[in-house]
Each structure stands twice: as C-alpha cells, then as structure tokens.
Amino acid sequence: MQIPFNKPYFTGKETTYIKAAVDQMVIASDGKFTKKCQSFFEQHYGFGKCLLTTSCTSALELAALLLDIAPGDEVIVPAYTFVSTANAFVRRGARVVFADSTPAHPNVDVTQLEDLITPRTKAIVVVHYAGVACHMEAVMALANKHQVFVIEDAAQAIHSFYAGKPLGSFGHLAAFSFHETKNIICGEGGMLVINDDRFTKRAEIISRKGTNRAAFFRGEVSQYEWVDIGGSFLPPDTSAAFLYAQLERLSDIQTQRQGIWQRYQQGLAVLAQKGHADLPQIPDYAQPNAHIFYIICKSNAERNQLIDYLRTFGIQAVFHYLSLHQSPFYQAQHDGRCLPQSDKYADCLLRLPFFYELPLLQQQEVIRRVIQYFEP
Known part of the structure; x- marks a missing residue:
C-alpha cells in the first residue's frame, strides 16, 4: 500500500471551464473567470479588492512594491515559514528581523513582537501556519500603536477565521496560495487582498507592468502608458477557470x-x-x-x-x-x-x-x- 503525502483533488469541471475560457478566445489575464474568482472572494469573505496572481510568492512581492519597501527598512517576519515570506522583502533591500514561534504553536509569538520594532520598522508579516489564526487583534493593535503595516501571509489559510472573521481581512494586505498542496488549488496560483484603499489603484497599475492598461480598457484614458514601476503578476484566465471549479466545491x-x-x-x-x-x-x-x-x-x-x-x-x-x-x-x-x-x-x-x-x-x-x- 502506498499512501502519498498529498494528492491534488479535481472536481471534474476544471477542464470544462478551461475549454470555456479557450472558446471565448480570452486566455490571458483579466478574462471572465478571473473576474468571477475575484468577485467570489470579495463577496464570500468580505475582502477588499482581490487580485489573482501567479503565486502567493508573487502576491507577497507585489505587496512589497506597494509598501515601497526599500533599503534601510526593516520588516518583521517569522523565522518558521517558507522562504517566499522573507524573499519578497529582501529583494527590495530591506533587513528582515526574524521573530520566534510560540511554545504551543508554530505561529509567531505576538508577545515578542513589540521588542523587535524600531523606528526603521516598515511592516510586520504574520503567517497563519496550518490555517490556524495568529492573534490578529493583538497584532493590529500593535501595528496601529507603532504605525506600521501588517501583511497576512495566508498561503495556507483560505476559509480560516479569527473570532469568526476570515483570515486575510485583517492586514492592510494579505496573500493567499492556490498551489496544488493547498485546500483550493489551480496548480500554481495566488491572490493579493487589498484591505486598505490607499493601495487599490496602484496595485492595479503595478500588477499590469506599471501601465494604466486597465483604466484604458475601461475607457477612462485615451491610451495606456508606463506610469509606475511594475511587473507581470497576473495569471492566465485558464488558471482562473480551474480555480473557479474548485470554488464551486x-x-x-x-x-x-x-x-x-x-x-x-x-x-x-x-x-x-x-x-x-x-x-x-x-x-x-x-x-x-x-x-x-x-x-x-x-x-x-x-x-x-x-x-x-x-x-x-x-x-x-x-x-x-x-x-x-x-x-x-x-x-x-x-x-x-x-x-x-x-x-x-x-x-x-x-x-x-x-x-x-x-x-x-x-x-x-x-x-x-x-x-x-x-x-x-
């Protein structure tokens, strides 16, 4: 008998929806299924603006860009986490300050965070390990006291809650994963949740290679131009089609x-x-x-x-x-x-x-x- 650690689950509708995306001749980003997935998360969980990304890693990297993380900044990150949690900020030149876990659970020990905050601290990143919530009330109180940003690395935490409120809805920004090892999957994929309206418009621009392309297609500008730094963060609509089949179940x-x-x-x-x-x-x-x-x-x-x-x-x-x-x-x-x-x-x-x-x-x-x- 062979018992694997993980086996991806397929609902049976993934290929049907992928074919539907192909038949509509829109298989790049921002297609029908991308919009359906983003709306699902916003409505089902009450999240702020949601942007599907190619991975949770890319969502974290987009978050680092939105916060203007730069050399001289410090970002507090759990020591017990995947490398992407730290890499997103190291790539921007920040100094990562590692925080220990609690004796009872791999999540960050919130009681130790305040001692790690300095005038250079720009953000605190919390990881909800195994989908178990960090003490978000305490984290947000600390962040408000010291005027630092909070990013929830909720890679493992879709449909997890803190005191009845969905994880990913507390931090200024939150990142999710839909990797094949997660509860809800699309092979490789992620999502950035923007709960602070200050970042909504810029996130749209940065995620589209620094252009105002989305505004152009909405008819808000006569042409789209390079207006900010940016990158290629958005997944094809075929990935979103796969994900939507999962969301239905x-x-x-x-x-x-x-x-x-x-x-x-x-x-x-x-x-x-x-x-x-x-x-x-x-x-x-x-x-x-x-x-x-x-x-x-x-x-x-x-x-x-x-x-x-x-x-x-x-x-x-x-x-x-x-x-x-x-x-x-x-x-x-x-x-x-x-x-x-x-x-x-x-x-x-x-x-x-x-x-x-x-x-x-x-x-x-x-x-x-x-x-x-x-x-x-």
Whole structure:
C-alpha cells in the first residue's frame, strides 16, 4: 500500500471551464473567470479588492512594491515559514528581523513582537501556519500603536477565521496560495487582498507592468502608458477557470477535510495522553481550515526515524520548514538571537498524509503505524 503525502483533488469541471475560457478566445489575464474568482472572494469573505496572481510568492512581492519597501527598512517576519515570506522583502533591500514561534504553536509569538520594532520598522508579516489564526487583534493593535503595516501571509489559510472573521481581512494586505498542496488549488496560483484603499489603484497599475492598461480598457484614458514601476503578476484566465471549479466545491472540500483532521486528532490523542508526542493546539479564537495535520516529536532524531519507519509501510510523511535565521543565505545577516521555538518545529514537526480523497482505511493505517512506532 502506498499512501502519498498529498494528492491534488479535481472536481471534474476544471477542464470544462478551461475549454470555456479557450472558446471565448480570452486566455490571458483579466478574462471572465478571473473576474468571477475575484468577485467570489470579495463577496464570500468580505475582502477588499482581490487580485489573482501567479503565486502567493508573487502576491507577497507585489505587496512589497506597494509598501515601497526599500533599503534601510526593516520588516518583521517569522523565522518558521517558507522562504517566499522573507524573499519578497529582501529583494527590495530591506533587513528582515526574524521573530520566534510560540511554545504551543508554530505561529509567531505576538508577545515578542513589540521588542523587535524600531523606528526603521516598515511592516510586520504574520503567517497563519496550518490555517490556524495568529492573534490578529493583538497584532493590529500593535501595528496601529507603532504605525506600521501588517501583511497576512495566508498561503495556507483560505476559509480560516479569527473570532469568526476570515483570515486575510485583517492586514492592510494579505496573500493567499492556490498551489496544488493547498485546500483550493489551480496548480500554481495566488491572490493579493487589498484591505486598505490607499493601495487599490496602484496595485492595479503595478500588477499590469506599471501601465494604466486597465483604466484604458475601461475607457477612462485615451491610451495606456508606463506610469509606475511594475511587473507581470497576473495569471492566465485558464488558471482562473480551474480555480473557479474548485470554488464551486468549497463547502464540500472543507467538510471533507475537517472530517479527516478530526479523525487524526481523535485517533492520535493517545500520543499526547502518554507523552509520546504533541498534537496541534488550536487557540480558542481560531477556527482553522484543516489544511495540515502534524505531530511534534521529542527530537530531530526521533522525527527522522519515524519518517523512515513509516516509509517502510509505504506512508509518505514529511517535515516542513527549516528556520530561516539558520539558513545559509541569511544566517550571517541575522542579529544572533536564539529562536528556540522555531528551531524546535524545524527539528521535530512531522506532517502526515492529508488530502481530500484520503480513504478512511488508509488514514486508519497511518494512525495505526504512527502509534505502533511509539508503542511497538
């Protein structure tokens, strides 16, 4: 039996909608399905202006441009995250200041953020790891106090909530991912959410290579010109067509994933009860989207042995991020602070197979083998 870590889910309508986009002879950006997807997010979640992008990485890079991040600026970023979270700001010349995770969860420790803020701080980036909300009330209060911007890296957090309010609706800007490993997918894709109207018009220009092309097609200007810096951030309408097929099944996808998550939580509860490993801890204010299920082993050696053990039964379980402050690229530029919680998750966190079509018998086999490793 082979149990993969991830398997992309297809609703069955993806190719139908892609063909519809092709038949309309509009397969570049800004087509019918692009508009349908953006409207869905704006209406369903109450987000500000939404712009589909080629990836969450490009959405973060667009955010950095909108905030005019430049050399001399500092941006606070979690140490336990994917490289794109930091790269977007390093590419603009900013100094990244890494923040540690909490002891209970890989999310950033909000209680430590204020000590990291200096007169040069331009923005705070929070990552909602595994779709579990950071304490956004505290983050926004801190940002307002010090007049800095907040960017939500919500790559994993579509259909996740903080105190009933959707993640991605708190920060000045937010970035989502529709990579094939996410709950809602289009292969490669992302979205920038603009909750601060100051950035709406400029985002439209920068995302279209620095031109006022969109205004031209709306008849607002007689010709479109190069009016700002910009880049190629927008996906083809065929990608949006794929994504829209997924959005139509959002409720079903989420119900199925929540069931898988709960079965892992219940089936592996014995590990926490007996002190073998820690399971995800969900704060009272968070309503997550069942994106990932992980366990925290006692050591790096144990985690790696468990990966090898599961592999012998055809089960693919994987670690996740390595601490960015320890990375070969940025280690020398880090300020030397120890970030023990980030390092703990880098060394000890193990993600279990999780996808929409994970059969019950296969999930039960994963649970059985994990318990068997700790209690042979």
